[in-house]
Amino acid sequence: MFSLSQRFQVLINQAVTFSVFIIAFIVATSYIDLIYPNNVFNTGVATVNSIKPSLSLRTSRYFGSINSKPKENVRLEFDLDSDLTNLFNWNTKQVFVYLTAEYNNTKNTVINEVTFWDNIITKQEDAVLHLEKAKSKYSVWDISEQFSGKSLKFKLNWNIQPWVGPLTYGEIDTGYELVVPKKVEESSKKQRVN
Amino acid sequence: MNLRLELTKLLNLCFVFSSAYMFWQGLSLVANTHSPIVVVLSGSMEPAFQRGDILFLWNRNQASNVGDIVVYEVDGKQIPIVHRVLREHHSANFEKQYLLTKGDNNAANDISLYANKKIYLNKQKDIVGTVKGYFPQLGYVTIWVSENKYAKFALLGLLALSSLVGGE
Known part of the structure; x- marks a missing residue:
């Protein structure tokens, strides 16, 4: 009556049921930890300062150029301060933090968001960010011809990668805005004058 | 009998x-996707995803956000790729969206992976889904079965054995 396979099935059933409950408990408690007592979705603070853009013309496909037509690329130098310690709890495998800029084209028909810098934080001790004169990680181009003249709004975004369960995203508005200088020639001229 | x-x-x-x-x-x-659950096959998203991890996908979003981890398929290649959105450009009415992706563990973006000399992915055409949920390591069974030539026989043998034993 109690065959080996039956015992095995009961064992598997119980193990699966038990792990489902444990996972649900972990996911629920870690989410509560994120919103109580401090709701990380709206209490985050990030300040960026003294962003210096530098433009260059690139002719490679890997820098957005089509048929070797010169494409404006922008790189940044920036200061960044933020404390992401609250994002870490028992279900945080890593926090992916990324600095992005939002901008529209002149007719407001195309809306863009691009990443300038990102970082993977795996330990809570490393979650306090303090960067001075950091270089952007990526050379960024726009989908249109030009990047100059675009008005960039900067945001610091985060993504919690859990040990198990749903991925969590959040963003912190830095309030920093910047207009990319008009032309490559002008900015390089300025540099020569300086 | x-x-x-x-x-x-x-x-x-x-x-x-x-x-x-x-x-x-x-x-x-x-x-709204043809493969709602995928198994990670490469280490390009480490340390977030390792080989054998299981991902749950969702494809009812109108547009992707920067930072979303998406699964895409390149025309002509069967293997789905799991990478993060680095840039997005969409029209104001969300009719069109172009994405540039990159693996967290890769040094460069994915332009060299895209088909036909494209430098962007098309959200509507190329994206299979966005990763919403994560379960570690369970998918290693499928990698083991597909890559080990004896594993299939072992699995079949186990099934046959269990059907014989479970007869009473």
């Missing part, structure tokens, strides 16, 4: 397979 008993067993087996199939198709329908 009792024919009726054997036929009932066969019917039960069919029931198991059809319910698994229905579950998969139902999930596809809800998530």
